[in-house]
Amino acid sequence: MHRVEVRLKSHLPDARGAGLVKDIRDLGIETVSDVRVVDIYWLDAELFPDKLDLICRGLLADPVIQDYVCDSAISTDTDSTSTRRVVEVTYNPGVMDPVEGTVMKAVRDLGIDNVRAVKTAKRYLIEGELNPEQVESICGKLLVNPIVEHIVGPDTVPFSEHPRYHFKLNHYYILDTDDSGLAEVRNDFSFSEPELQAIIDYFHELGRNPTDIELETLFQTWSEHCVHKTFKGKLSFAGAGIDNLMESSLTKVGQVFQWEGIRITIDNLLKSTIMRATQELAKPWCLSVFMDNAGVIEFDEKWALCFKVETHNHPSAVEPYGGAATGIGGVVRDPLGTGLGSKPILNTDVFCFAPPDFAHEKLPKGVLHPRRIFKGVRAGVADYGNRLGIPTLNGAVLFDERYLANPLVYCGTLGLMPRELSQRGQQQAGDLVVVVGGRTGRDGIHGVTFASEQLTEESSTLSFTSVQIGNPIVEKKVIDVLLQARDRSLYRRITDCGGGGLSSAVGEMAADTGVRVDLEKVPLKYAGLTYSEIWVSESQERMLIAVPPDCIDEIMELFDSENVEAAVIGEFTDDHQLRLFYHGELVCDLSMEFLHEGIPQMQLEAVWQPPYHAEPDFVSPNDLGGNLQKVLGTWNVCSKEWVIRQYDHEVQGGSVLKPLVGVNSDGPGDAVIIRPLLDSDRGVIVSNGINPKYSEIDPYWMAASAIDEALRQIIAVGGDLDRVALLDNFCWGDTRRPEMLGALVRAAQACHDMALVYRTPFISGKDSLNNEFEYEGNVIAIPHTLLISAIGIMADVNRAVSMDLKQAGDLIYIVGETWNEMGGSAYFAVHDLVGNSVPKVDAAKAKVLMDNLSTATGNGLVRACHDCSDGGLGVGIAEMAFAGGLGVVIHLEQVPLGEPVDRDDFVLFSESNSRFVVEVAPEDREEFEKTMGDTRWAVIGEVTGSGVLEVYGQDGHQVVAESLDRLKEAWQQPIRW
Amino acid sequence: MSKVRVLVLRAPGTNCDMETVFAFEQAGATANRVHINQLVRGYERLSDYQILVVPGGFTYGDDISAGRVLANEFRMGLGEDVPRFVEDGGLILGICNGFQVLVKAGILSVNGGSMPLTLTDNDSGRFECRWVNMVVNRTSPCVFTKGIDHMALPVAHAEGKVVTGNTVPDANIVLRYADEQGNCGAGYPHNPNGSMADIAGICDDTGRVFALMPHPERFVRGTQHPQWTRRSIGEQGDGLRIFQNAVRWAESL
Structure with missing residues (x-):
């Protein structure tokens, strides 16, 4: 057995250690001045000194920057004499560090073949005055996750023997007269009673025990x-949504829902809603839907695309790094396992966490702090995705306290395969x-x-x-x-x-x-x-x-x-x-x-009743600039550049429109565009929509908004709705509770209704139910969260449009109607309100509007385009302005309204769907307006070179005059880690 | 004249091989992706090619340190083949992880191999993907950068900081990170990793072995540039010229 320690030469800065110093400060511990990390390798072998030296010198240590010591030469870094604390951490038995296998391979390459095993550890040398509680806090919150790691002393022998397995066939005696065998089954497995009965019947017929x-x-x-039995169950639905269901096209086409007085029976929610829309649309370019590991659509005559998004929530809650890494690893294998196999060409990641500033002392026992989960998940996804050479281009990060113990980690992969190999x-x-x-x-x-x-x-x-x-x-x-x-x-x-x-x-x-x-x-x-x-x-x-x-x-x-x-x-x-x-x-x-x-098919009860939330009791502030800064600085709206930069979004060379755009490449792009075949101008647009905040008011409009948002982003970058496919990913609480299931019914119904009108079929999906956490008798359920992911085919990527303003003197249009729709908005959230007027979607109108706007971008009439989403027009125009580094003046009185909205703050921050802010050159004005036809649009202002965002209220006086630098700083500061 | 043959090396974790092949094809060469095992096991011979490329990726997961394990395999498995290839006039290009491999394998030798040189963790402690500007040293013997003054290319790495024991001779420094105006010493994020002397790319004493951290294969056409929707970038990307220079040189052999 040999122990090798490798450390950076003492005069060189330790970047890994510096990161830990920052993390320790985030814990509120200010006394740590330096951390250095020592890599430790245990070699299970008896090696001559020259061979051991060869391994150290030739492989484990880099002589330019590192020193190494082995075995007896090691002097332990004691912490008794000074302010230095030493912590050594290794993986638990059975948890494999990939480095161990690599070292084995490299040692064999050196011609040394008598090393039986390798194990790694890390030693942290922490400098600073710390009391024992602080040391424990650093270990527990940063250095060690007991799920996979433990602290070891310097002389611990790390290699554990794996006991041999001796075969013995085990039975469960469920056919016996006494119930002890059944009791064992109930104890070991959580089958439902009907499932257990089916099993008993089956084995009874066979005449043997399982x-x-x-x-x-x-x-x-x-x-x-594996089987999505809730979505495929027989549901009995009642409650307020029933009127809405009666009006839905679902009931108009008949047979789907059977009426029983005031209740409706839904036999298989998935088939009745989401899959049904796909069936009704019957798009010939949908090559394989809902049957394989991913949905497949045609890309061109020779190639097909497949797309899948999955969740890896619960593993990420307990071990964020490993959980998220295996999440991306898992979803990448879906396209690889679709048809006869496709090449992964793009990853997308959407995370939902509790706010990173959540108070440590309020954290329930057994729950990791959201900042640690966030950092761990990001690192896991990036390390795995980057190493696979798949660009991570699209994503989102959302925050809500109810994700505290149930973070959501959505990972998606787009694959490319020859068209003729697209069938299973x-x-x-x-x-x-x-x-x-x-x-x-x-x-x-x-x-x-x-x-x-x-x-x-x-x-x-x-x-x-x-x-x-x-x-x-x-x-x-x-x-x-x-x-x-x-x-x-x-x-x-x-x-x-x-x-x-x-x-x-x-x-x-x-x-x-x-x-x-x-x-x-x-x-x-x-x-x-x-x-x-x-x-x-x-x-x-x-x-x-x-x-x-x-x-x-x-x-x-x-x-x-x-x-x-x-x-x-x-x-x-x-x-x-x-x-x-x-x-x-x-x-x-x-x-x-x-x-x-x-x-056996599940039999479930579902019910839905609209909630009521308080409405605002304040008048529109005279100065909305401060409010705009606040909204820009909320966790949900603020810049996610820190995350995005740590993903490789350039690998494979196909990125055409990147996640960060603008004059300094730091503006928030809408959808991304890649060119899967480097010698072709045909592209794929990838976007997502997710609005869990609206589900507190109505999950139907939450789902409709998510679809509208995903499609808006496709339109904003110059795409069209001709060939757009959707994925659904539902993350819900415990659907055995009728009100949870009722919310799911409403959301699924919206998916059906919107897909039909927009003519955008769903091609695959996945659900993760039971996202709840029990803590001291209280159940915390996540907000109903539906992620809609969309891919659209773009005939010519040279037509792409980015959201950053391009040229002073250009006109600013708003396209679409603004309504009094503040419910669930980012603006209400900064005022601690939810409200009731959730944004709705008039899909028929929106489809015409989006089609016209596509024609305009296709004809080169649009210089910049951004959709209005979180924070509405205010956030949208601010983002366009600071991404372009120019300036802008807009007038709220020009904004076309769907209903009277008498407050400037509501017009500025309403989150009405199906709206876009568009920059048009003055010479294209006529052509653009002709193309937009009789959809609702208006010129609301112009691009300036002032470096200032000016907004004038409905009565003509100025309500915002903020320098773009300040707005951008408010937006960038929260996650500048 | 027959086309220049390029060997784009693959190893476990290589991930920029396809776009590197595409870039060389755009420059008029024939490029083959060849797995390291095929060279080590003798199914492919280096001497059948004029250009060897070690492309970007995470060979062996960057385990131990980036490029280390493939560098080890180079030394142990290919032995004298690589030095002979250079002696015979062949060109070697290392991109990103390839830079790390060439340095750690001792193939990219400065001052006859006496210069202690390595690549280590970025000062930020993070993997970062961003576009950088570079100025080209017109006095370097590097054959890959002939006629180029400055370039914009993306970087995407966690261990790109060049660390040297002594001052690297100016002739070996081919590329330096700079700001938009071409000024070196501009600091982070212009120098994205804290590299000494803003070094982004270096060549050996012959100028035929060249390695750089940024990715020229990711900028061979205009629409790969992050600003193409804002201003005119032109049809070809800055990176393409590196491949064209290499092919032109090899054609003249």
């Missing part, structure tokens, strides 16, 4: 995460089951059920096996070889190993054939896994393919040529059974029919 792995398989396959493959009996990529460990056991259950104070200790450290390079290698194998037609079908592990992946792939798997053939990270753990493990970076026997040698050779691990673990059959073996012993024998069709 094995543990059979129940595990059913539990995974029937989990909310079909294996044949005799094809081999091959698992490719990462090895299987005890990672993420029961991750899907963890994802579907409520978090409690104990979650962070109970769920430790649910989180793992991702290894993006393994995934990158898998992508590299699988795309080559795809192009050589070496497999017939592909899917990802995600939630539910092999259990879900193999079970789903073999649903219409049957399969036998030899579980001992699955490559393991370490010994000791039971047959059942192998089957349900959610270890990352694994893909599953069906390989014809005559291709197996060629494909295994291909994997070997790039050092990618793969193993044949079984074969597909035609017996429609799931048969699993462990060293020849049959451990699972389930019929595919029962596995996939046997789950």
